[in-house]
Amino acid sequence: MATLNLDELKSLLEVTNSKLRDLEKLDLNVDMTRGKPSFEQIRLSRDILTNIDEEVFDRNPNIFNYGIGDGIEEAKQLFASMLEVRSDEIYVGGNSSLNLMYDTMLKAMYFGMVDSNRPWMKEDTVKFICPVPGYDRHFAICESLGIEMITVDMTPNGPDMDAVEALVKEDASIKGIWCVPKYSNPDGAIYSKETIERLASMETAAKDFKIFYDNAYAVHFLDGEFIEQESMLEACKNAGNPNRVIIFASTSKITFPGAGVGVISANRESLDYMEKLIAAQSISQDKVNQLRHVLFLKDFDTLLEHMKKQAAILKPKFDIVLDSLKSTVADERIATWSNPRGGYFISVDTYPGCAKKIEEECARLGLKITKAGSTYPYYDNPKDNNLRIAPSFLGRSDLVQAMDVFTTVLQKIAIEEMLKNEQ
Numbered sequence: 495m496a497t498l499n500l501d502e503l504k505s506l507l508e509v510t511n512s513k514l515r516d517l518e519k520l521d522l523n524v525d526m527t528r529g530k531p532s533f534e535q536i537r538l539s540r541d542i543l544t545n546i547d548e549e550v551f552d553r554n555p556n557i558f559n560y561g562i563g564d565g566i567e568e569a570k571q572l573f574a575s576m577l578e579v580r581s582d583e584i585y586v587g588g589n590s591s592l593n594l595m596y597d598t599m600l601k602a603m604y605f606g607m608v609d610s611n612r613p614w615m616k617e618d619t620v621k622f623i624c625p626v627p628g629y630d631r632h633f634a635i636c637e638s639l640g641i642e643m644i645t646v647d648m649t650p651n652g653p654d655m656d657a658v659e660a661l662v663k664e665d666a667s668i669k670g671i672w673c674v675p676k677y678s679n680p681d682g683a684i685y686s687k688e689t690i691e692r693l694a695s696m697e698t699a700a701k702d703f704k705i706f707y708d709n710a711y712a713v714h715f716l717d718g719e720f721i722e723q724e725s726m727l728e729a730c731k732n733a734g735n736p737n738r739v740i741i742f743a744s745t746s747k748i749t750f751p752g753a754g755v756g757v758i759s760a761n762r763e764s765l766d767y768m769e770k771l772i773a774a775q776s777i778s779q780d781k782v783n784q785l786r787h788v789l790f791l792k793d794f795d796t797l798l799e800h801m802k803k804q805a806a807i808l809k810p811k812f813d814i815v816l817d818s819l820k821s822t823v824a825d826e827r828i829a830t831w832s833n834p835r836g837g838y839f840i841s842v843d844t845y846p847g848c849a850k851k852i853e854e855e856c857a858r859l860g861l862k863i864t865k866a867g868s869t870y871p872y873y874d875n876p877k878d879n880n881l882r883i884a885p886s887f888l889g890r891s892d893l894v895q896a897m898d899v900f901t902t903v904l905q906k907i908a909i910e911e912m913l914k915n916e917q
């Protein structure tokens with residue numbers, strides 16, 4: 495991409511401002527804040543609602559009663575194949591993985607984890623490493639429980655491991671790290687084998703250090719190709735730290751968000767500990783929904799076929815976003831962006847000091863985008879330069895218009911900021 499000189503930037507700003515005046519007339523009212531599947535995607539899973547007939551009902555009496563608190567065996571097998579773990583290393587929960595993450599963190603605070611000397615809340619401070627940009631709801635969990643967040647930068651291969659290793663080796667109050675290992679939210683990073691092995695084997699001052707491994711996008715490819723990834727649980731076992739990782743996942747973006755199935759996977763010793771605590775809290779999760787999901791998704795191959803249908807709907811939307819950025823942004827200092835192979839987001843890094851202004855200007859023109867700063871703990875991005883684009887929910891024509899507004903605003907604000915700094 496070119497680097498424009500001062501005169502070129504000034505004339506581009508004029509063109510951009512005149513385009514913006516036209517876009518103002520659109521009277522847009524579009525919400526692109528969250529990564530929600532579109533109705534067309536939701537419809538793919540409609541059969542879930544009708545797949546329990548008389549015969550299935552009669553054949554599975556235990557599923558429609560209390561009991562089997564850790565989930566039905568068929569669901570364990572399905573999720574084990576998805577997460578590349580053993581089926582006895584799976585706990586099948588309720589409708590949300592985020593709920594399981596919050597719950598696990600709360601249990602760690604209140605009771606400690608399997609290898610803790612005491613509950614985390616009895617420590618003077620509890621800290622978590624948050625790779626940035628990252629997922630706002632992970633940060634919200636830490637914030638609501640008073641867990642201090644320390645940022646490290648993401649790279650295309652996962653968190654900056656030199657920084658992570660240096661931090662956890664020295665500071666025993668760092669109890670864990672958030673990870674989204676595949677098509678991470680928002681930058682689409684795929685953790686490399688080296689990253690996974692370093693996380694599994696690194697020396698940690700806290701002996702009960704935990705990797706909260708949110709594998710929300712394990713099968714969410716855009717290009718039709720499932721990517722195998724080194725198993726974090728195996729890596730932890732091989733490194734002699736079998737209880738270090740707790741894996742979370744759900745079918746929220748496979749079937750119905752908010753009405754899917756959430757799971758935890760961990761070493762048996764860790765799971766035993768957590769299941770004992772859960773036993774005081776619940777007699778049974780929603781096994782009917784687990785059964786429906788098993789009947790619908792059947793096995794790993796059928797699940798992948800289903801995800802190919804999802805990808806066929808999603809990929810053209812990602813292409814609209816990427817094409818719009820590519821055809822509008824005229825200087826690499828204005829913005830760079832991720833080009834993900836899967837997941838739900840595109841991460842845009844703008845010229846520093848622009849993200850909030852871009853969000854505000856988009857809102858003025860009727861386009862709501864994810865709040866600037868939300869990819870950082872406490873909404874505090876010191877460079878104010880990162881925005882998350884969520885293209886999944888909008889229809890084609892809304893998305894084209896939304897991106898027209900977004901890229902034009904991005905260009906305007908960034909050039910203005912650049913010119914200000916030049917003078």
Ligand code: PMP
Nearest residue numbers: 590591592593629679710744746
């Ligand atoms: N983790 C990540 C990384 C996500 O992006 C999302 C949804 N946007 C979730 C978890 C939420 O999952 P659930 O619906 O299972 O709570």
